[in-house]
Amino acid sequence: MNHEIETIQQHLAKLRQVIEQHNYNYDVLNNPSIPDAEYDRLFHELQQIEHRFPQLVTADSPTQRVGAPPLKAFSQITHRIPMLSLGNALEDAEVAAFDRRMREDLEVDCVEYAVEPKFDGLAVSLRYENGILMTGATRGDGYVGEDITLNLRTIRAIPLRLTADPLPAVLEVRGEVLMLKADFMKLNQQQRENGEKEFANPRNAAAGSLRQLNSGITAARRLTFFAYGIGIGEGSTVPKDKHNHIMEFLAALHFPVAPECGVVKGLDALQQYYHDVGSQRDQLPYEIDGVVYKVNSLAQQEKLGFVSRAPRFALAHKFPAQEAVTELLDIDVQVGRTGALTPVARLKPVIVGGVTVTNATLHNADEINRKNIMIHDSVVVRRAGDVIPEVVSVVLEKRPSNAKPFDMPDHCPVCGAKAVRLPEEAVVRCIGGLFCPAQQKQAIMHFASRRAMDIEGLGEKLVAQLVDNAMIRTPADLYKLGLSALSGLARMAEKSASNIVAAIEKSKNTTLARFIYALGIRNVGETTAKELARHFGSLDSLMCANIEDLQQVTDIGPVVAQSTVDFFSEPHNREVIEQLRFCGLRWIERANKTGESAHHLTLAGKTFVLTGTLPHMTREEAREKIEKLGGKVVGSVSSKTDYVIAGADPGSKYDKAVKFGIKILDEAGLLQLLH
Ligand code: IVH
DSSP: OHHHHHHHHHHHHHHHHHHHHHHIIIIISSOOOSOHHHHHHHHHHHHHHHHHOGGGOOTTSGGGGGOOSOOSSOOEEEOSSOOOOOEEEOSHHHHHHHHHHHHHHHTOSSOEEEEEEEEOSEEEEEEEETTEEEEEEEOTTSSEEEBOHHHHHTOTTSOSBOOOSSOOSEEEEEEEEEOOHHHHHHHHHHHHHTTOOOOSSHHHHHHHHHSOSOHHHHHHSOOEEEEEEEEEEESTTSOOSBHHHHHHHHHHTTOOOOTTOEEEESHHHHHHHHHHHHHHGGGSSSOEEEEEEEESBHHHHHHHOEETTEETTEEEEEOOOSEEEEEEEEEEEEEOTTOEEEEEEEEEEEEETTEEEEEEEOOOHHHHHHTTOOBTOEEEEEOOTTSOOEEEEEOGGGOOTTOBOOOOOSBOTTTOOBEEEOTTOSSEEETTGGGSHHHHHHHHHHHHSTTTTOOTTOOHHHHHHHHHTTSOSSHHHHTTOOHHHHHTSTTOOHHHHHHHHHHHHHHTBOOHHHHHHHTTOTTOOHHHHHHHHHHHOSHHHHHHOOHHHHHTSTTOOHHHHHHHHHHHHOHHHHHHHHHHHHTTOBOOOOOOOOOOOGGGOTTTTOEEEEESBOSSSOHHHHHHHHHHTTOEEESSOOTTOOEEEEOBSOOHHHHHHHHHTOEEEOHHHHHHHHO
């Protein structure tokens, strides 16, 4: 028996090591080495064995990265080596003065520096004892931080166990926890879809995700980590000579080290590095707010010492603020594809972070009120990365006597249709739908796009030409265009005109899913369109569906259900659909779903929500299995949900399930229930 346990233990150790290597390849090297399904299989195997032998679960097992029961409060951790701050410089002259100080104090002609990005995230310290991650803490006041070990364990870029021979007895790795820009965008989209508050920037999102008493929430968010140094380092292998050797040492231990880190000599090279990194800033996958220069030699660092709370041997060279003050000349209202009315600030031109800005978004009427913005005010404008510049705040002291409040129009400025605001929404929308000229071009473009009706050759210029010449107003008009009308257009060759006519003709043969997607119903993307087509089988039954019917469809919550009902209740939209059918658009339909015989319905009355990727079946397959037994699968978690089935990378539904205390099952748990 002991022997058997030993064999299992060895197998588990090997399995964990293989899984962590894949985590490293995926999260640190951005170079996945096996298909997701294979990774899931390994992970599932580990979970199953650990489930059978709970006494063999270790704190460093990858299965422990999913979070732990919520804490009541964070406890405190004292940093034996304080986590200091950095001196700042903005001007070139300050950098020159820094380099002069270094040369003079060290009595050398030229200083070697380690150069690094200044990550815009949250500083943490990770303590490893004999290679095992024991504690992780926030910076706090630099001397005492909060114990966020459970949360840090969920970040896959952070090793739970180090492999080296010999292992350092104690190693405190210092670095920054970040949320990548791409993950930040995804998270905010999710928050939007769930009607929850969006985060202002990746830093806030990372902070909000990391400082959670419930580490299950941290686990559901995608965070990453970059190392930039060490605190305590006990062991013969810890480099004692140069900072860049410490960074290489950390990289070899599988800590993420930014590829932008380097070593340079002299002042000119510092300035060069600053400009190089600055020019890459918008393209980097993570936010930075400057660069950091550190004297590379540790002996020289020691000689230079500290002033108050910052090392004398390091300097943060910050990028210029991406903010500027200018006059708000006027507020225009723009109409987007989905009819959203967006107030846009017309600004007196101003340079923000090196770019001239003349327009900035004001988001919506609530934001204007909340920020107390009036026309002719002096406003603070911010530009972050490549996103649209925004008006952040108003300089009240400078408000002129002719300042004018702004009223959101109650009619669409383009088509004159009513502009309404749905109860849970911040935006006002034109209800003109496909009949609003502002929305026409965009709607037609979307209708013709590759994943919708796939009309080849119908590009932006041609659509604009057709709409501007009043030749088409709705997608249905496309099917009434003749060869002569098209070839009569400026710059249109006979051959291309006949190609387009043929492409339009060809598009008539389509699928219900494509057609639903092509309609451009708000919040109905390609995947949702497919689900709707699968569930309802015919356009008529979809058009008759009410909010409750729609919420029966996989992944459809109240927001999507409402916008679908709204779309089909708009007479203009129904008319366009009628015309499209009349023009000969066709697809295969099937009758509505029928129920299964009643005596198998062991899950009758039970409500399920699916989230994340299941290892061995698609969510659709899971849904079918549940529905076969009479269970109901809905799109969002509420107190009425009985089970949440969570796969890998679950969304915010997982957080909600934790919050409501709803039973969470993995795929294996679901299968058990089904049997
Ligand atoms: S070194 C003793 N390196 O900046 C020096 N800090 O203002 C300790 N930071 O709280 C810091 N990137 O969170 C260092 N490459 C980098 C950094 C960095 C970002 C943050 C760090 C610290 C703050 C200091």
